[in-house]
Amino acid sequence: MYFVKTPFYLKKIFSAMTWDFPGGEKEIYLTFDDGPTPGITEFVLETLALHQAKATFFCLGSKADAQPELIERIRMEGHVIGNHTYNHPNGWKTDDESYLADVAKAAQVLPGKLFRPPYGRIKITQIEALRNDYHIVMWDVISGDFDEDINEERCLQNMVDNAKDGSIIVMHDSPKAEAKLRYALPRLLEHFKTLGYSFATVPAEVPVRS
Helix, strand or coil, rough: CCEEEHHHHHHHCCCCCCCEEECCCCEEEEECCCCCCCCCCCHHHHHHHHHHCCCCCEHHHHHHHCCHHHHHHHHHHHCCCEEECCCCCCHHHHHHHHHHHHHHHHEEEEEEEEEHHHHCCHHHHHHHHHHCCCCCEEECCECCCCCCCCHHHHHHHHHHHCCCCCCEEECCCHHHHHHHHHHHHHHHHHHHHHCCEEEECCCCCCCCCC
């Protein structure tokens, strides 16, 4: 189970993490998890370029090690890269020492201040351990591109119906999400461009929240 639109109360309870950037600028923040993946990440980059859009890629250290040329291309095309751990552990099921070691291993190949926990699952103790070194970025809207129980049209509609100014949207440049990603991404970009929105990267220096 997952919330397509993150409830207000979760944002309030876990205010140490960043969920959105409301501000009236008609900007949306597209993010892509679990890459880079050959053949899929290139499609994302080409589609973003076609629409003059920027995005943030929360990459796995293991894939970054295997695909350094894709990591370099993401950076060279003006996008931002964040740490999504090395091996994609579930924070709820992983002891803190092992979890933090996995994040640190990813940081060796993915330096920077942005971090997103796999599955969005992270313990309070892990948040506290990471928040001084990272800006932990969650999301306002999740596409469901990974969900085998919805079709491509539903995936697109999840985003169209729920995104607004300042929304952080999650998609995945991964094999599991590929079919829905290829359908939804260009249509999403076209829809919001027609409404006067632009697509920006998550700021590298997100204000630390108390």
